[in-house]
Amino acid sequence: MSTKLAVIAGDGIGPEVVREALKVLDAVEGVYHPQVTVEMLPYGADHFLATGETLPPAEMRRLGQDVDAILVGALGDPRVPGNEHARDILLGMRFQLDLYVNERPARLFDARLTPLKGKRPSDIDLMIFRENTEGLYVAVGGTFKHGTPDEIAIAEELNTRKGVERIIRYAFAWAAARGKTKVTMADKANAIPAHALWRRVFEAVGSEHPEIRRETRYIDALAMDLVRTPEAFEVIVTGNLFGDILSDLASALVGGLGLAPSANRNPSGVTMYEPVHGSAPPLAGKDVANPMAAILTLAMMLTDRGAAAAGAAVERAVREAIAHGVGTPDVGGTLGTRAVGDWIAERVRRG
Numbered sequence: 001m002s003t004k005l006a007v008i009a010g011d012g013i014g015p016e017v018v019r020e021a022l023k024v025l026d027a028v029e030g031v032y033h034p035q036v037t038v039e040m041l042p043y044g045a046d047h048f049l050a051t052g053e054t055l056p057p058a059e060m061r062r063l064g065q066d067v068d069a070i071l072v073g074a075l076g077d078p079r080v081p082g083n084e085h086a087r088d089i090l091l092g093m094r095f096q097l098d099l100y101v102n103e104r105p106a107r108l109f110d111a112r113l114t115p116l117k118g119k120r121p122s123d124i125d126l127m128i129f130r131e132n133t134e135g136l137y138v139a140v141g142g143t144f145k146h147g148t149p150d151e152i153a154i155a156e157e158l159n160t161r162k163g164v165e166r167i168i169r170y171a172f173a174w175a176a177a178r179g180k181t182k183v184t185m186a187d188k189a190n191a192i193p194a195h196a197l198w199r200r201v202f203e204a205v206g207s208e209h210p211e212i213r214r215e216t217r218y219i220d221a222l223a224m225d226l227v228r229t230p231e232a233f234e235v236i237v238t239g240n241l242f243g244d245i246l247s248d249l250a251s252a253l254v255g256g257l258g259l260a261p262s263a264n265r266n267p268s269g270v271t272m273y274e275p276v277h278g279s280a281p282p283l284a285g286k287d288v289a290n291p292m293a294a295i296l297t298l299a300m301m302l303t304d305r306g307a308a309a310a311g312a313a314v315e316r317a318v319r320e321a322i323a324h325g326v327g328t329p330d331v332g333g334t335l336g337t338r339a340v341g342d343w344i345a346e347r348v349r350r351g
């Protein structure tokens with residue numbers, strides 16, 4: 001299957017990690033021939049500061065209709081303190097392309113990478129499904145009496161039956177297809193009555209999968225247990241904010257943001273792939289950012305696009321790099337971004 005891939009390298013370390021992912025894609029093409037056509041798009045802070053443009057509506061429509069996959073590096077730049085370009089581009093794609101599934105795996109590749117005592121790779125292998133189009137991220141609300149001692153700031157949390165049901169349904173279907181035995185839902189129904197909707201829907205949808213145990217947990221206690229007993233979790237489904245936080249926590253259990261890939265899916269449309277990390281401005285331009293999250297994100301894309309052998313080869317190459325101590329400083333290595341990308345690309349090239 002051929003793939004039209006649009007790439008927004010973005011800001012900060014985004015272009016550096018995307019460059020390495022594309023280097024690995026080049027290597028993949030020589031061996032597995034997945035037929036990926038890459039189109040580089042200019043959007044990001046530089047483009048916004050030069051033109052005032054974030055992501056034009058016609059371009060957004062084109063991304064939804066004419067491309068198969070989108071790869072984003074990261075967005076966020078100190079020269080745009082209000083972050084409006086990043087919101088327009090990233091949240092814009094999630095909302096307007098209805099990318100309601102944010103899929104964020106956390107798998108421990110090597111015991112040395114976890115800060116948890118005594119945990120082995122088999123102890124940490126979980127998938128987080130974060131609802132990606134609702135919750136507290138919808139910017140419903142506002143401020144009143146701005147800048148005065150009486151200032152009020154309100155952000156409404158949006159939970160629709162449709163939105164809650166489709167992410168829970170996706171999580172159970174994913175779990176069922178992979179023989180998982182348990183799905184856990186994180187909410188805060190004890191303090192936020194609206195979360196009772198999540199509980200009701202979880203019960204209804206989960207009961208369609210009697211082979212899968214279902215568990216509801218309050219987010220605070222779940223966060224604690226994720227650190228204490230990560231082996232107790234297989235699949236976690238949750239809302240937008242909790243999923244954002246939990247997935248960073250989970251990434252820290254397996255070696256950090258430099259190793260965390262993700263996909264933003266509209267199951268009947270386009271998928272946007274991105275490393276979980278941000279633009280890490282202090283690291284930009286120093287050849288120290290870990291490109292593995294972006295490279296693992298590429299692997300997800302290849303697998304989704306029918307090039308499973310290529311995706312597996314890329315993931316295997318990352319695992320081998322880690323096993324050989326090849327990495328950037330955040331994972332205990334001594335190499336730079338480019339050298340890590342070179343090593344992984346070479347490994348893939350050798351088949």
Ligand SMILES: NC(=O)c1ccc[n+]([C@@H]2O[C@H](COP(=O)([O-])OP(=O)(O)OC[C@H]3O[C@@H](n4cnc5c(N)ncnc54)[C@H](O)[C@@H]3O)[C@@H](O)[C@H]2O)c1
Nearest residue numbers: 074075076077257258276277278279280281283289290330
């Ligand atoms: N999806 C996105 O594009 C996205 C996600 C999160 C944050 N952001 C934006 O990124 C900017 C910086 O945000 P932040 O500092 O909160 O988050 P961040 O993810 O950029 O950095 C958090 C920490 O992780 C480290 N880190 C991140 N990626 C790394 C990598 N590849 N290799 C090694 N270390 C890495 C950073 O050095 C920092 O210590 C902000 O503008 C924020 O809005 C964007």
